[in-house]
Amino acid sequence: MTVLKRASDECMIEKDLGFVLRRSNFRDTSVIANIYTLRFGRIAGILKGFYSGKREFTSPLEVFTLNEFVFYPKKREIWLVSFADLLCDYPILRTDLARSRAAGFFLNIVERVMQPWDVNSQVFFLLKESMAALQDYPQTKVLYVFLIKFLTISGFKPEFNHCIHCRGELGEDLGFSAAKGGLVCGKCRAKSDDCRSVTGETSSSLSYIQKTDFPQVLRIRPTPACEKEIMYVLRQFIAYHLDIDLSGLNIESKTWARQYA
Numbered sequence: 001m002t003v004l005k006r007a008s009d010e011c012m013i014e015k016d017l018g019f020v021l022r023r024s025n026f027r028d029t030s031v032i033a034n035i036y037t038l039r040f041g042r043i044a045g046i047l048k049g050f051y052s053g054k055r056e057f058t059s060p061l062e063v064f065t066l067n068e069f070v071f072y073p074k075k076r077e078i079w080l081v082s083f084a085d086l087l088c089d090y091p092i093l094r095t096d097l098a099r100s101r102a103a104g105f106f107l108n109i110v111e112r113v114m115q116p117w118d119v120n121s122q123v124f125f126l127l128k129e130s131m132a133a134l135q136d137y138p139q140t141k142v143l144y145v146f147l148i149k150f151l152t153i154s155g156f157k158p159e160f161n162h163c164i165h166c167r168g169e170l171g172e173d174l175g176f177s178a179a180k181g182g183l184v185c186g187k188c189r190a191k192s193d194d195c196r197s198v199t200g201e202t203s204s205s206l207s208y209i210q211k212t213d214f215p216q217v218l219r220i221r222p223t224p225a226c227e228k229e230i231m232y233v234l235r236q237f238i239a240y241h242l243d244i245d246l247s248g249l250n251i252e253s254k255t256w257a258r259q260y261a
């Protein structure tokens with residue numbers, strides 16, 4: 001993206017890509033939107049005259065959509081957005097409730113965790129890949145891939161490669177500690193009382209997803225039991241470290257909900 005021109009000494013006009021996280025009407029004709037941008041992180045913008053048919057606003061600006069924006073970065077909280085053009089509206093999210101819930105959760109967790117103007121292009125591209133993947137892959141798989149990657153790049157960094165206590169190899173008979181934020185080897189597990197046992201397949205799947213880029217990461221095919229365990233690990237981690245209850249998301253099967261309730 002390039003700087004278009006210098007409007008004044010303090011105010012540059014910028015062009016950037018962004019996902020609409022949330023929007024609300026402002027007075028009769030305007031919209032205020034929370035947007036996750038590629039180069040500026042999370043911003044709030046006002047689109048003045050959005051409902052008066054301005055030709056600069058060709059996007060319907062719905063939640064989930066990816067748009068190109070032109071705006072004026074300022075020190076104040078709400079930036080003036082002068083142009084919005086729709087790039088992708090992910091049509092399946094308008095008709096498929098489970099996928100729409102998963103996408104809504106992606107946007108919600110990004111909005112809650114990422115501070116305003118905290119630039120993280122990896123988060124932007126993760127959103128882009130995950131929204132696209134929801135068109136073609138089961139939502140549960142896209143959800144756990146998104147969560148493992150989001151926790152890793154947003155600073156929570158769950159440890160899935162070594163024992164979080166002794167840094168040794170994980171080996172057999174391992175466990176997961178939500179409080180410590182990672183997997184625990186057999187020896188350390190015997191000494192701690194806050195671990196739940198996890199299988200080797202779950203451990204290697206968590207590690208593989210953490211290390212593998214899109215689109216290859218979507219080729220992973222864990223067994224249903226392993227997927228349940230991955231979701232259990234993530235649910236515990238997120239409840240402990242982010243205080244977010246994943247069970248309310250309700251995109252899992254009833255069996256899963258019963259087993260781990």
Ligand SMILES: [Zn+2]
Pocket residue numbers: 163164165166167168184185186187188189
């Ligand atoms: Zn250990």
